[in-house]
Structures are given as structure tokens and as C-alpha cells.
Amino acid sequence: MIKRLFVLLAVAGMAVILIPFVSGNGAGDALNNVAATYVEDAPRDLGTMNIVTAVIVTYRGLDTLGEVLVLFIATAGVGFLLKKRREGDPVQPPSEILSTGGMILMPLIVLFGIYVFSHGHLTPGGGFQGGVIIATAFLLAMLSARRLPIYSGLLTWIESVSGFAYLAVGVLGLVLAGGFLDSRLLPAGRYGSLLSSGTIPLIYTFIGLKVGTELVSILDKLRSNQ
Amino acid sequence: MVSPVYLLVVTIAAVFLVPLADRIGRSYGMSVFYAAIAAAAGLGLFWFLSLRGGAPAQNVFIAGFTGPYAIQLQLGIAESFVIVLVNTVFLLASIVLGGALIKEKAYALTLMLLMLTGINGLVLSRDLFNMFVFMELLSISTYALVAMPRNGQAFSAGFKYMIAGGLASTFFLIGTAFVYRTAGTLHLDYLLRSPELLHGGVGFAALFLVIAALLIELKPFPANGWALDVYQAGHPGVVSIITTAGTGAVLFVLYKLLPLMSVRMLQVLGGAGIVTFVFSNLVAIKQENPGRLLGYSSISQTGLVIAGMVFLRLFGIREIAVYAAVAGGLFLNHLFVKGLMFWLSERVGPRPIREWGVLAGKPLLLFLFGLAVVALSGLPPFPGFWAKWEFLKLLAANGYYPVLGFILAGSLIEVFYLFRWLGYAAVKEDHDTISPAPAVTLPMVAAAILLLAASVFFSGSLSVREPLLRLIPAAGILFYLLEPLPGRVKTVLALAASGSAAVIVLPGLSGLHLVFGIMLLGGSLVQMIAGLGSGGRRRGIYPGMVMMVYSFAGLLVTETALGFFFAWEMMTLASYLLILRGSRSARTPLLYMIFSTGGAFLILAGLITALPAGSLSSAGLGDLVFSGGTAFYLIIAGFLVKAGVVGVHLWLPGFYSEADHDVSPILSSALSKAAVAGLFIFMSLANGTVPGSDMFSVILGWIGGLTAFFGTLMAIYQEDAKRLLAFSSMGQMGYIILAASLMSTIGWTAAIYIAVTHLLFKGIMFLSVGGVVSRLNTTNMYEMGGMIKRMPLSFMTFLIGLIALSGVPPLTGFGGKWLLYSALVGKGWYMLTALALFSSAVAFLYCYRIIHSVFLGQLKTGFRAVKEASVWYLIPQFIFVMLIMIFSMVPRLLIEPISAAVGKLAGPDLLWQGNTVSHALGYWNGTTVMMVTMGVFMVPLVWLLSRVRSIQKVKQFNIVYAAERPDRPETTHYAHNFFAHYTKALGFLSLPLVRRFWEGAGEWISSIAAALRHLYSGNGQTYALQVMLYITVLYLFMR
């Protein structure tokens, strides 16, 4: 019971620390200098409609690279911890409806995922969201067909190559344009069109592929772990 | 210059390449892995060198935008310093891990690379959120790698780590977001433009959370149980990276954030660092598991580095060089040492520290371990020493004395458990051995070399400019490398090395320095000859011996306070090595180290307190300011501990007696004078400037008197010949201190006269007994007896030494007594005079005891065939005997130079009339006394020779023995418990009260440690709770 008391104390202490954030929030009614600059400059400099994308891919591109790497750690970490199951274990066959439904839905979902990450500079969403959607498609497929073979070799390839490509685009930015991960490597293009915003769609595509494959392989490892 | 981005690119590219290369083959994956890390380390080195060469700092903005809009990577000298260190250690650790990694899948390699990416990113980045991302890279990959040993312990430790780490990143994230909300930017440089935004309200809470998170990542006491489990359970290779590179990166982030913090925050943070340092060390006392022990030690070191940089900031210091000297030095020291020690623990395998005796048979590993222990304890010449000096100096200069005290206390505890461990390792116990593993040994050697290189670098930048001082460690290492040579060759080399030091140093000295120079260097040199008497390799003696002699020289030559302390610590270290080698028990070296370090810390505290204000580089000894008094008293107290005065003499009997038989004489006769030399150097420096020095002299006098008495008293009860002589040395040190405390011309003359004669006769006696013991292989006096028959020369020299010691005229000993009593009565200290007289009367007891038990009485059956001691033992004895004879014949030869060196102090001078020395009260003509004695001796001798022509030699047992004829020497040699009646009368005075006191203190500390340990319940949830409560408390303090 004494421990409960301490927990209460700790949580209360945390509350004391966090309470100022309630009143301290929402006071502002204008963007700060940095945000305002992003909003004003991004369309002109980068050609993106979605400012969040501009921030993620270009202005704070290094964060995003790190983020991709974190996800990669998750894959590697889960793979490092969990061994793969022996092949040929008996599994229950899934229900007929699920299996057929899954097979039909899967390509559509994948397509949607591709749409999301390729339009990241125009609409909400981007590489991560798109990647997750693709992973969801595979998840569905996994549920519907338990024996769906996930070629870990292929996954590794896609993962590594897309990651490497992302890095390569970044380095090219450093060599040919203003700096590492500079999306102005390619011309900004026509504002609002799919092939615009420099390398942003390209990067998002790589991220999408990479995130998708990473998540699929995490799920695969959790699924087939024994 | 290469853009700093490439540092990240290299490892990230490798992250993506490794899985592909691994598909082709294991070795390809490994090659890419090592190539990437090597490239990173190489880049770091390249940058560091070019930046030191004057290249401008590099600032790179991601995506080519400037200002606060894009993430900035900065590569200045500080960054490059950290990067080169961290990447190098990472590389070495990966080599250590090689064997484990090759068994894992490629995932492990990628995780390692991602960890390194996180580390490098943390160092380079100037953006708060970006740091968060890199910190997550670092921590998440660490979480996974902790599981590497793949046992239950590792898994549960890893999970606990994740809970605590998860909390930390939660706080960091909230904090970062609200820093942005408040300040409108995440860019450090722009945050720094208006740090006051973060000093109140939301801004404060946000900054607090960020700092709290960083602190949690740095494992502050007591919110660090999870980290310890990780240190214990993780693979030593991985753990070494966590505690060196990982911690280093987080520390550097903290360094970058320092300018944002308010004074209050800095104070609390510094306090947290100190608390961590002291208490982690304390808890470590009770640790048996090497991993966990190293964990506690790592945490404490981290705490010290935090405290270092925080206090520097608090003192308003902005120069990077100072941070590099303090925090950088401490960190660098920790980095290489902890790496080395963790790798060594990998090498030794899962053994509790008590079983580290397996190292005893491995000279290289033992050397590396010793190096690490020494470096970690903050002893010279390693970077930790210089850094601590600078740090403590700044603390003192700013009046932070309590903090200084805590750091010294913590360091003392640290010294205790580290040297205890070293003691375990140095004593070979079982025949168990460890298999060779070059992949682990090579990185250790590399770390040691880098550490030594860094030591040179640091000592160069920190104004120890006397080349002789640098020679001290160099000589030690040189003689370590010469170890394979035969012992006699090494003796000759050591004699040559020490002799040349003496030849170079002595002509430059004058006054007291010269007197002590002759004593320390000359005394050691002569006695080193005895080393020729022992065959074999004699590993471990000469590095310590030469280092000790060079430290003597250094002590006398140096003109700076730092140089003095450096030489002092080197001397301590060198003598520790000597006793470590000789002693059979682990207790004696440890006790010696503890008390010596304690004494050294007192000296250190005194020195830095006495440093004149505003001295950036190390001040000269002459510039020290003693007007406050405290500094002076601290220094003197330190020397008293080293001299082994009563109360702190616990270390003394073992230390003077347990070394090798040719080393003990040097320790007991010469080394003991180093404390006296220190005492005199500082007393003459401070003479007249210390307030309240009358009281001080009285106290010092009584300390000396009581030391003389108790040392003597305890000597009479000893059964071990060398221990008896050791206690006798304690008594003689008491006389010296008593005489020194008089602060008068005659007093000081007496003190130095006694010191010189003590050097001579104690050298003789120790060497003589050493020669006997080396033949008999026992030090128990009651097992000896009748040695005069087998070793007449040793007996003769011993007798001369004994007469000199007892103070009986006509030999030199009387001069010392006469001078002492003259000075004491002259000063009016009558009770002390009586005490000294009583002590010197009691001294006869042990004098007779030892000469009778060893040389006279019945010769034991087993020793009928022993030979006279080696001639190499006798040569130094005869040299000393000759000196004693000369000084006895013409005392003026000795007294006059000494009083000239002492100069004019209070009290009357000594007057000379021919060979008669006199003062207001009395007079003494040593030459006449000698003549008369010779005369009265010769007359009856001649008479006897003429009378007794038909002298009849009788057999050993032919004695008048109550109508019996004894046939066993054991029953007829009265030697054991010789002064039983004395015990009955005055035994209460020799109760081991002092030992009980110190043991009680030790028990007390160790039960505190045991109680504190229970904080670490092992429950991950409790650890999380501790983290939360810690943050709450921190918040309350910082607000």
C-alpha cells in the first residue's frame, strides 16, 4: 500500500509539472517566425502545397531520415529478439470469406497506399501513412491466407535499396544543390501538380516503400515467431 | 574539410548495405560494418586534427536553408573531440564484440551501426527535436542490443531499461514541443538568444523536462536501478559502448544545453551530479559482480563529469579549453578506462571480483587492469588526475568547499573499492586460467596506449613543465617493458637510472631541499644495491622502485603546487606497487592506499585552497597563500597521515614490513622521509604567515610525542622482526615530528638530524634483518636465534644500528636525543620531554628484544647450516655503518650543514667551539665522548686479553641449567612473548583502539552502502517509480 502512496505522489508530482502547459497553451494567435516563414516560403521555394510535408521532408529532413532509421531499428530489433518459426507448422485455415475478401481487397489497398505517399506534397499524408496502408494490405493478406509467403529476402532488398536510394537522394542534394536532403535537386515544377516539389515525391516514395516493407516484416516476425 | 553530414551518411549507408552484403556472405557484412565504423573514427580524427590545426568550425544546414529554419549540424573543436573519442572507443568495442556479432544475424550489425549514427547525430546536431530523434536512435538500438547475451537476466534488464528509457524520452518529447511553443524555434543557437524565455512559466517547465530527461538518461543516483541491471546483464562489449560512447553523447547534449539553464537549475544539476558521484561509489563498496561494480563506477564517473561541466558553467566560464580540461579530461579518462575494464571483464568471464586472481598469472592483463584502476582513481599521470585538479581548483577558487569535500570523499571510496579489486586480481589464488583472446586483448592494449597518449597530451597542456616529472611515469613504463630481463640486470639498470637522476638533480638543490635530496635519493640508491643479492626475474619491483626514486627527485625539484602533488601521487602509486608485489595479504596494500590517498586528498585540498586567487595556470609553491590557516593545516594533516602518526598508523606496520626484504629498508628508511620532507617544505614555506601557529605547534608536538610513545610501545609486543622495526620507525617518525613542531632552530636541526640518522640505522637494521630473513625464510623472531654464530657481519652492523637507534653514546643516536631534549626543554615543553625520555627508555626494550631473539640465544637446529647474508645486502650496510662512525666521531660534520640548511628560526642557535656544540642550557662534545668511550673500552679489553689466555669455547648447550643439560634450542631460547610482564602492566595502552575505530568507521560506511543498495529492488516498476519521484524532487528543487 505504501507503494501505492508513492505512485500517487509521483503522478501528482507529474501533474504539478505538467499543469503549466494547459494555461501556457493556446495563448498565441499568430504563427511564430519560423512557422510563418515555412508557410510563406515553402510553396515558392519547394513547390509544395502541403507545408507539413515540406517541413518533414525538406526543412526537417534529417528528423525524417532518423525516423525511418528508428523504424528500421524496430524491424531489426524485433528480428534480433525473435527467432523465426520452423517452417511447415500446421495452421488453421482461415474462413472462406476472409480469404477471398482479403485477396480482392489487397491490391486496392496497396494502390491507395501508393496514392497516399505519392501525393504527400499535395494532400494530407505521405510516405509513412502510405507505407502503413500498404502494410495493412499485407496484414489483411496474412490474415486471410496464413501461409502467405513473405519473402524476407525480397523485403530486405526493397527495404535496403529504398533506404539507400533515400540516402543517395539526400547526398545528391548535398553535392548538387544547397545541402543534404535538399529537395530542390529537381525543379519545383508546376505548383499543385503531381510531379512537382523537386525530389519530395521521390523521397516519399522511397519512404513509403521502406516503411511499408519494414512494417510488413515486423508483422511477419511477430506472426511467424516461435 | 569534409562536410559533417558524411559522418552520418557513412554509417547510414552501411546500415542499408549491411543486410545486402550479409546476404552474400557473413564476412562481407562484417567488412562493411567495420569499414563504416573505421571510416567514422577516421573522419573524427581527421576533423579533430584539422580543427586543432586552426581550420574554422563547420556549420552545415540540412536542405540548404539557413537560420532557424533548417536543422543545423555543427562541427567545432569540441564536437570533433567528442566524435574522435567516441568513435574510436566504439570501433574498439566492436572489435571486442566481433566474436559475439558474428554469431548473430545481420540485425545485430545494423543495430550497432544505428547506435553509432544516433551517437554521432547527438553530438553534431544543434536542433532540439533532431536531438530527440537521434537519442531515440541511440536508445532504441541499445534496448535491443542489451538482449544480446540472450539469457533471462538480459531480457529482464532490457525490459527495465526500456521502461525507464521510455519515460525519459516521453519527458524529452513534451519538453521539446513546449520549448518550441514558447520560444518559437528548436534551434539551439536561436534559443540561446533569449534563454530567459525558458526561465519562467511554461518555458521553465519545458526546459526542465528536457533536462530531466537527459539526466535520467545519464542515470542519476538513485533513479538508476535499471541501468545497473543492464550493466550487470548486458554483454560487456555492448555495455561498454553504452557507458562510454552513449553516455558521452548524452553528456555532450547536456553541455550544449548548459547555456540555456538558469543559475538555480545549474546548482541543482551540479548537486545531482555530486550526489550521484558520492553515493554510487558508496554503494559500489558492497558489490561483488564485476559488471555491476563497473556500472556503479561508471555512473559515479558520469555524475562527476556532469558536476564538472555544470559547475564550470555556474562559475561563468566560457572557454572551451577549460571545459575540455575538466569535463573533457574526466570523460576521456572514463571512456578509455571503462572500455578497458568492461572488455577485461568479458575476458575474465563471469567471476565475482574476488576470483579475479586469474589475472595474476597474466602480466599484460594485470598491467592493463592496474593501469585502468590507477587511471580511474584519478591518480597521475592519467587525464583524470589533471582534470580533477583543475576542477577542484576552480571549486576552491569559487568557495565551493563542501562540494570539494564531497568529491574527495567520493574519490576516496572509489579508491577503496578499486584497489581492493586490484588486490584480488594481483594475488594468485587458483590454477584456473583464462584462454587467450587477441580480439579482446588488442582493443584493450589500444585503449591503454590511447589513454597514455592522452595523458601526455593533458600533462602538456596543463603546465607541468618540469621534464623530470614526466620522466616519472615514463621510467615506470620503461622498466615495465624491461621486465623480462633478469633481476640483477634490472637492478643495475635501476641503479643507473636512479643514480643519473641523483646526479642531475642534486647539484641544483640547496638548503633543506638538498638535505632531503641527499637523504631520499642517496638513501634509496645505496639500499638498492641489496637487490643484487636476489636472483630470478623479480617481476614488479623495478618499475615501482624507479618510479619512486624519480618521484623523490620530482618532489624536490618541482616549483609548482601541481607538480608537487603530481610527484607526491606518483610516489604513493610507486610505493603501492612495491608493497602490492611483496605483501602476502591483500589487506596491507589496500590499507596503505586508502590512508595514503586520504592523506594526499588532504594535501590536495590544502594546496588548492592555498592557490592564489586568479591563477589560471598552476601557481608556484612560493605563491601559495597560507594566511587563512586552513590550507596549511590541511596540508600538514596530509603529511601526518603519510608519516603514520598515531591514530592513522593503521597502514604503517604492514607497509613497512611486508615488502620484499630488499625493498622494506627503502620504504621504511627513505620513503618515510618523504613525508618529513613535505612537512618541512611546507612549514618553511608558511613559516610566520599562519595565524594561531602556537596552538598548532603544541598540537603537532603532542601528536609527535604520542606517536613516538605508542609506536615504541607497540614495537615491544611484536613477534615479527620486520613489524617490530616498522613500529620502531613509527616511533622515530614521532620524534621527528615532535622536533619539527618546535619551530626553533635547534628543534628543526634535531628533527633533520634524527631523520638522517634514522635513515642510516633503520636502513642498516632492515637490511640486516632482511638478509637474515632471506636466509631463514621466516620473520618470526622466536623461530630464529643464535644467528651471531652464522651471520657475524650482519650481527655487527645490526649492533651498530641498534646502538645508534637507542641513543646510547657515543654513536650518532645520542646527538639526536640531546638536540631534541635541549630544544624541548628550551621551549618549555617539559611534559613532552618526559614523554620522549620515557619512549626512548621503552625503546631499549624492543632493541634488546630483537637483537637477542634474532642474533643471540640458542641457534635453532634447522638453521645450523645457514650462510652469512648475501654480500650485496652487506655492502649498503657497511656504507651506512661507515657514515654512522664518521658522524659519531665528528658530529659537527652532520649538525653544521643541517643547521645551515635550517637557517634562522625562533630560539637560540647552536654554538660551536671546536667539536663542542652548545646552547644556553647544555653542551656536548661528541668527539671527546667517542675518545673517552674508546679509551674505557680498550683498557678492560686489553686487560681481559692479557688475563684470559686459555679461553675455552663451549658447546651450545653447555650452560649452567639447574643440573640439567638442555638439548633442544626451542625450549632454551627465551624469545616468545618476551615482555609478558610489560603487557600485564601497561597492556591497556596497546589495546587496538585505533584499529577498532577505523574498523568501526568502515563497518558504518559499509552498512550505509548495504542499506542504500536496497533501493535497487530489481523491480522494473519500482525503478520507474524512482525515476518519477526523482524528477518530481528535482522539479521542486529547481523551481
Added chain:
Amino acid sequence: MIHAVTATGIILILTGLWCMLTRKHIIRIIIGFSIIDTGIHIMIVSTGYIRNRTAPILDHAVGLQGAADKVVDPVPSALVLTAIVIGLAVTALMLSYAVKLYRRKRTLDINNYAELKW
């Protein structure tokens, strides 16, 4: 409104902490973490919100002119995105640990994993 959202975030964080510190089951502790994560994300998003403004997507409805006065802060969104992904990674790794621990001792009571201590 925004105060309520922030407060909700804080309440979620505290609830998550409570969960993490009092529940014994490891999975429940991980759930606690994920609640904390959600709470943090809500807090961060709330910092970027400005009343009556639209999302920072400058389509033709918003227009480029004076956009800075019409949209909310894009930066917190960007931060949260990163944070969400990191949260997923941590959760996945924690769960893998849970599986590993369970396989060792067939229990997920955190009190049973205190073999290392002192």
C-alpha cells in the same frame, strides 16, 4: 477548447503513468506507455493549433496570399508524425521483449523479473 484538449492530453499521460506504475502485467504496462504516447501527441498537436485556422495545406481554397494568417502551425504536426512512428517502434520492441520474457518464465508479472538487484 484548446485548453480542454491539452488537459485531456495531460490526463491521458497521468493515466498512462498510473497504469504503468501500478499494473503488474507487462502487457498492461506497455499499454500504459501507449496511452502516454497518445497523450503526448495530443498535447503537442494542441500547441500548434490556432483558433479558426485551417490545415497548412495551401490548396486553392486557402491561396498563397497571406497564407501565414490562415493556417495553423505546421511544425508540431511534423514533430508528432515523427513521434508517432517512434512510438510504434518502441512499442513493437517492448512487445518483443514481453514475448521473450514470457517464454522464459511463463509469466508476465513484472514482480517476477527482479532477479537482478542491489
Added chain:
Amino acid sequence: MFPILLCYSLCLMMIIAAFGAVYVKNLTSAVIAAGAISLAASLLYLLLAAPDVAMTEAAIGSGLTSVVFLYTLHLIKKIDEGDDD
């Protein structure tokens, strides 16, 4: 008015779901409850003009995270059944 009401009700929902996740007996339900928090949060993000976050939270926070949890629970059940080792 409507958005504000919606906002408050979402907040309330989240808090209730959070307590559910802490105290509900069944672990699977707890996971679902945690997913529900995320789902509600993603709706909230739409109200807060952060559609990107909303998408991500929906996809990752409520979707993928829950799946990962459920997979784990499933795995643990399988270990219990002695399916393993």
C-alpha cells in the same frame, strides 16, 4: 458550436477509454480500448486542423499498434498452449 461539442465529447471518450484500458480485466479489451483512444485522438486531430497527424494516428496509433498488440497476445496464448519449445 458543433466542432467544440464534438471536441469535448471526444476528450471525454478518450479519458473513459483510458480508464477502461487501465482497469478492464481482459487484456484484449484493454488493447481495443487503447486503440479507441488513438482513434478518438485522430478525429480530434482533424478538428485541430492537422489532417496529416490524423491520418498517421489512425493508421499507426489505432491500427498498426493494436495489431501488434493483438499479435503479441496471440503469441503468448500460443506459448501457453505449449505450442512452443
Added chain:
Amino acid sequence: MIVKALYIVLSVALVTVWGLTLTGIVRKIVARVHGRIGPPVWQPFVDIIKNNAKRTGISHGVMFYLGPVFRIAGGMGTFLFIPVLFGSDMFSNFSFAGDVFLVMYFIFFGQLGMALGSGEGGHPYSAIAVARGLAQMSAFEVPFALSVISLAVQYDTFSVSSIVAAQQGSIFSWTMFTNPLATIAAIIAMLGMNMHSPFDVVIAPQEIPIGPPTEYQGSFLGMLHTNRGIFNGAKLILFMNLYFGGATTIPEMIVKTFCIYMISVFVGVSFPRFRTDQSIRFFLGIPTLIGVAAVILYWL
């Protein structure tokens, strides 16, 4: 120079004869007190001649051989550093070579040599006796030292001659009257020094025949006997000089030393023997306190 040497020989001879005679007288007195007839007064001389006349002697080794030499050298040396007669250049011996501390320490010279010599004899009784003697010596040294310090304070000098000089004038300027506490402490110490009963455990004739010299006979013993005379005389003269105003003529010296010696004799016949530990505690008790009081008295 030659004259001086002659005088020194003369004074040594004088003190030997007087010392031995004193021993004889005391033996006679003690015997009478005990109700015995006792040996003749000249018995000590007879013993010496007899012992020296023995043709052979045995030796246990060099140190054994040198022991008596040390002993007698110690006795003679002690005597030679004490001025015998005040105001007489010739009978001041070598007292210019050192002060009272020299004398105090030179006393040990002979004892040490004796102890060493008897030690080589290999007889356990010798060692036991030495151990006892040393222990007792260390204890009675304390009151004696305090007493001497008190004198040094009182007279502001360590020089025996100067101390004697300061006591000249009337009988009341003797230390005995000017500093009675110091005198008492010194006298008690002297009882121990003389090793008469009750402090004769060192030579405890019953258990450890005659103490350290157990193994000695022949010429060696003869020398030891001779020394007993010299050493006794020397000590008495020292006490006389320090506490009883010294002596200006030889008869005065003889009378004073006789009286001083009688003190220890009277005490000796009336007290039983102390054990070693008892005597140590005794000397460190009241006599030491008296000595401390003597010092403090003159200190203030």
C-alpha cells in the same frame, strides 16, 4: 695532560675502592639486620682477586667475551662524565664533554653490552633477567627524568657542574631542600636503579641465579664485580651532585654517598620484593606524579 690522565686513573681507582667497600659494608649491615654475622667488609675485594686468579675461562662467543668489557667500560665512562669534586679541575673528569643527558644515556652503555653478552651465553635466565631489568628500567626512568627536567628548569642548565655550583652556599641551597619533590622522585627512582629489594626481581637470586651474569665466571665475573663498585660509586656521585650539593673534598664525598646509599639499604630491608609488572606500575604511579609536580612547581 699527563697530570690529568693520572688524576683520572686516580679517581677511577678511588671510586672502585670506595664502591666495593660500600658494598661490603652494606652486606654486613644487611646481615646484621637479618641477624646473621655476614661476610667481612673486604669480601668484595677477595671475590675480585679470586675470580681474576682463575686460570681458565669459558666463552660462548665473541659477544659473550665482550659483554663484561662493555659493562665495565659503561661503568667507567659514566663515572668519567661526572664531576666528582666541585671546584676541582682535576676531579672534574670529562664532564666538559657533555651534560646530564649524556650521563643518563651513558648509563645504558654498559647495561646494553652486558645484556648482549649474557644473551649470547644462551642461558634463558639471562634473557629473562634482562627482560625484567629493561622493563623496570623503562619505568623508573620516568620519575628520574621528570626529576632531572625539574632540575633543569630550576637551575636553567643541563650541566652537572653548574647544578652543583648553584647548590653551594649553605646546606639549604641543596636541591634536597630547594626542590624536595624532585629529590623524592629521584630517590625512589634510585631504589629501582640499584636493584635492591624491593626491586631486585631482576637478579632474583632464588629463581634465576644472579640474573644476567648467570653464565659468567673467572675473569669475566671479576670484571663484573669490579664494575659493580665503579658503577655504584658513579651513580651515587651523580645523585650527590644533583640533589645533595655535591662535594668539595673527598671525605665529604664519602660521607654523602654513604648516606645516600643507606637510604636504599633501609628501604630494601623493610619491604618485600615487587613483581616486575607491579614495580612498573609503581614507578609510573606516585613517583611519576611527584615528578610531574616537581616540574610543574618550577614551571610556574
